[in-house]
Amino acid sequence: MKVTLRIFRFNPETDSEPYYKDYEIEADPKDRVIDVLHYIKNEIDGTLTFRRSCLHGICGSDGMRINGKNMLACSILLQDLGYSDANKTYKKPIVIEPLPGMPIIKDLVTDFTDFWKKYEAVKPYLITKSPPPERERLQSPEDVELIMEASKCILCACCTTSCPSTWSNEDYLGPAALLKAYRFIFDSRDEATDERLDIIDTPNGIWRCHTIFHCVQACPKEINITWHISKLKQKLVEREI
Amino acid sequence: MIYKFDAVIVGAGGAGLRAALEIPEGYTCAVLTKVYPTRSHTGTAQGGVCAALGNEEEDSWEYHFFDTVKGSDFLGDQDAIEIMCYDAIRAIIELEHMGMPFSRNEKGLIAQRPFGGHTKPKDPNNPFGERVPVKRACFSADRTGHVMLQTLYENCIKRGVQFFPEFFVTDLIVQDNIVRGVVAIEIATGEIHIFHAKTVMFATGGYGRVYRITSNAVVGTGDGFAIAYRRGIPLEDMEFVQFHPTGLWRLGILVSEAARGEGGVLRNKLGERFMEKYAPTIKDLAPRDVISRAMYTEIREGRGIQGPDGTYYLLLDLTHLGPEIINKKLPEITGFARIYLGVDPLKEPIPVQPTTHYAMGGIPTNVDAEVVIDDKGTKVEGFYAAGEVACVSVHGANRLGTNSLLDIIVFGRRGGKKMAEYIKEHDFPPLPKDADEWTRKTVERILNSNGKERVSRIRKELQEIMMDNVSVFRTGEGIKKAIEKIKELKERYQEIKIDDKGKKFNTDLIEAIELGNLLDTAESIAYSALNRTESRGAHYREDYPKRDDQNWLKHTLIYKNEDKEPIIKYKPVVITKIQPMERKY
Known part of the structure; x- marks a missing residue:
């Protein structure tokens, strides 16, 4: 053709x-x-x-x-x-x-500079305070299931650059960074939940997400990013209470 | 400009990132990569990384050691294999502690599954008797490499490792057998920079793009091999090129061995499970060289399936596995089949063909990733190599699935530790004059050349001739044809013309330099393959179909010799515990 x-x-x-x-x-x-x-x-x-x-x-x-x-x-x-x-x-x-x-x-x-800056802002690494056991930390299949979808993310920026909230406010963390935050907040091994929630509970953090779902449509790995962000919002609300 | 770092690591895949984590605070370390770190090819590894954790059934690192030696067709160095298999358990636990999200079993332990060539004795009291598949591959669905790469990168961010993304390394600065740094093009600006260093590690990955059908990324252009080779460092065992049995037909995209580990089987045109003939005991879980040869044989004997374009494929049948296994444990590869071939693996088998996958050979190193240039273990001071570009040799003539992800974390770490020692004890060696001369001249020549050859044309002809003559089945005659063609292409390479004459983000220029790397790498593969007149592991010579331990139980070392024929030398295989025996499955 x-x-x-x-x-x-x-x-x-x-x-x-x-x-x-x-x-x-x-x-x-x-x-x-x-x-x-x-x-x-x-x-x-x-x-x-x-x-x-x-x-x-x-x-x-x-x-x-x-x-x-x-x-x-x-x-x-x-x-x-x-x-x-x-x-x-x-x-x-x-x-x-x-x-x-x-x-x-x-x-x-x-230019991905800003994208990586936001990625780094959410502390994209496991933080543990207790000393590691001799063997692996235990996680049930259900524990892992909670973070499996989020850990599929390939950092292509298709989501963040499709998000109208990102377009209107260039300082907004954006869906990719928030998904990374989720991946650690909901990792049963991580011990820095409060610190992480503080990072996203900011004027340019999670509340800029207006559930427009563009990110979900754009994600080539079919990650339901908005669902993950809503779980984070829920977690923040629970913390308030 | 001239940068100065105690340690320069080239490549940000698993080996490079793991090495970077070993450079202590107070010393400077730069990781250079021609892509962004998370784009590295480690991320495409799917099925698993093995260690005899024994989480699912009884296993031991000694069984893993035996399998790796046998899988290597006895060409692997047993001292290095012992280190790798023994250290595997610690290495996996370490990754878990770093945050790698593994799939888990009901006990909450890291889940494990069977993989090609990984076995244990059926009767533990008879260690050399019949062997059965064992669950040894630790995994994260079929994205094991992806999450490993992410985890290592995350830990580098945590440590504040300094990255130079989209810096394309073109040359190694080495004089009097002491490495002094590298030369790199900053892709965004086109500037040529010198990185003055006490230590340099090459962790630059493979060369799959030498071939037409490959599972390798477009960036897998053998840069590290070619740069070292041009600088007088030999390459070891380059004749051993792994063809993975299950590449997606025509595209070469990897369909993990995990598909067969979970119970998938290969079938021919008649619907026969043909691996029962070639490997009666472990069948579809035989090592990759065995299965790729079986597939070529099936096609040659008329039992392949012909596609509309005239090429042949066989079938990978997962239809009996059911949605639970396919969707939970193999989601990524079933996605590939759906997107690229329009095939739903739940309902119909996947068309597959062997695809160029992995370089067993590479820059020769000792068990600490220190580059050694002869049979006496003479080191190049300050130079290290790890991962696919290196040849330790733990894979010998054929690598077992899941041993590459293990290789990179074990030897990346060991190399990093040695670099850390070296930088504490040494000062910066002086830079030679005009250290970037080769790069400047090459860039200038390519930008100003007004020949009539297109880079893409030469690359395509190279990939065709290598696929046709230096792949699964080889003959002296065919390899000679390839060598003649490579010579012709090298001449024509001098007459290329590129369209983009600019400085900024000139990928036309980068691809032209990469083509030079492909040509030099192909030369080393073809000459090594012509020289080895026996069949062993992935190197199968139809004119010499038997393994010949009498004459060939030794490693090849190939040295570049200006524009003349390369020089070939040898070094002995390290044999400690297992004497070579017949290799059948």
């Missing part, structure tokens, strides 16, 4: 403004978006710049906005975007843009 990719381009060394460039190519409905981006870079235009690594949705490098939605370019086939007929020439372009709300470095590459 013939499809057009309309790609956001910006080279800080030569462009004063970003622009969109169209590439009309032959593609297979089963191609991933990352495959067609690679095709363009390899065969047509080597200046096209994007991040990628594992190509199967676990490294979190290639989050981008595809037809208006945040997703991983390696985890979506063209046919799943509606480009499914091998004999057709599609008029509607596939629009590829960088993740929104982040500074642009070049083309689809964005």
Whole structure:
């Protein structure tokens, strides 16, 4: 089939403004978006710049906005975007843009500095005060179940950059960092719950979440982030009482 | 600019991060990575990390030791394997204490499951008698590598380790057999920096992208291998390349051995469970080299299934496992099958083919991750290697599943400890003049070159020729063809032209330098493979189908020799407790 990719381009060394460039190519409905981006870079235009690594949705490098939605370019086939007929020439372009709300470095590459800063702000590591036992700390399968979904997070930033609360307040911790906070607050081995709750119980913390659910829609690992955030809110309310 | 650090670690996968945790306070440590740390390839490991914890059934580290030696087809160094298997138990408990979220059993202990080649004697009183699969792989669903990488990174954040993300290391500064630092391109700005260091560790991962079908990330371009090789450091046992039996057909994406550990079976066109023929005792849980060869044989003998594009696959059948196991223990891989092939593993089998997966060979090190360059154990002062880029050798001619995640945490730590000792006892060695000359010239040449060759074209031709001639089944004739092609591609590489001439975030330039690394790495693999005229582990020569302990129970060391043919030397295998025996399963 013939499809057009309309790609956001910006080279800080030569462009004063970003622009969109169209590439009309032959593609297979089963191609991933990352495959067609690679095709363009390899065969047509080597200046096209994007991040990628594992190509199967676990490294979190290639989050981008595809037809208006945040997703991983390696985890979506063209046919799943509606480009499914091998004999057709599609008029509607596939629009590829960088993740929104982040500074642009070049083309689809964005600056993650702020994202990592927020990640680090929630103390993303196990804190224990009692000395470790000789063998493993015990956890029941149910204990682990509580944090399994949260620990799937690949830090791709698809959620945080889809969140309207993040767009309107750049200091808001955002869903990815809050999910990381959850992952430790609900870890039965962690012994810093109060300290952690204090970090998220702040003006730019959890109460900026207005349960808009964009993060849930954007998460390529199908994590129900809003549910996790609501559990944190519940925990904070219980602490107040 | 010139940075100065006591310790420079290149690569932020499991080995590099674990090493960084050993650098004591009061000393400076930089971890350089060409991606963000959490993007490292360790994160894609799925099925498990093994240790004889005995949480599910009786087990011992000695059984693990025996399995690893046998799995290596007796080429692994037994002193190193003993250290790894013995230390495994401590290493896993340590990860748990660091916060790694493991799946648990009903007793609240770390859950364990069977994995290929991991066994114990059926009768404990007869240790060399018949063996049966044992539950030894500790796991976190099928995301074990992901949570391990996250946990190690989290602990580095806690420790305040300094990272240089998206710094692409291009060269090792070494003079008079003393390492003095590395040269790196800061990808965001295009600036070339020198990192002056007392110690350098390469933990740069693998080279899967030398081949067309691979489970490896696009960034797995053999950088560490090629840089060391170009700087006169030999590479050990490069002929041993692991092909994982179950890559998703055409894509090569890994479908963990855990799928078979949980009861999945391989089937051919006739629906036969063909592994019963090739490994009658442990069947689908045979080691990877055995199964990959069996799959190629099935396809050659007409029992593969042909896809619309003319290529062949076999089937991984999980349909009998039921939703409880598939959704709870194998969620990630079933997701891959659904997304990429439109196959629901609950209802239909998954099309799979062997995929290039792991480098058994690499930069030769001793059991403390110190790089050694000959058969006498001569060290390169201040240089360390750990993880996939290193060859200790614990994997010999074939690695067992789950031993790679173990390798990185055991030897990453040991290397880090040695670096910590070294930096306390040594001053900074002086930097040679023009330490970044090679990098500057290379970057300049690539940016200014106006040839007619595209990087992607040369890369593709390399990947094709290596896949066709230096993969699961090899012949002298085929390997020679590959070597000729590599020579041709190296010449054409001098005539490349890239589109992006800018400085900032120039991935066109990075890919061109990576291609040079792929070519040098491929050269070392092909020459080593041509040289070894026997079949052992993952190296199967159809023209020499037998293992030949008389002549070949030894490690290959290959040295780059300017533009002439590489030089090959050897070093003996360390044998302590187990004499080589016939390897059958």
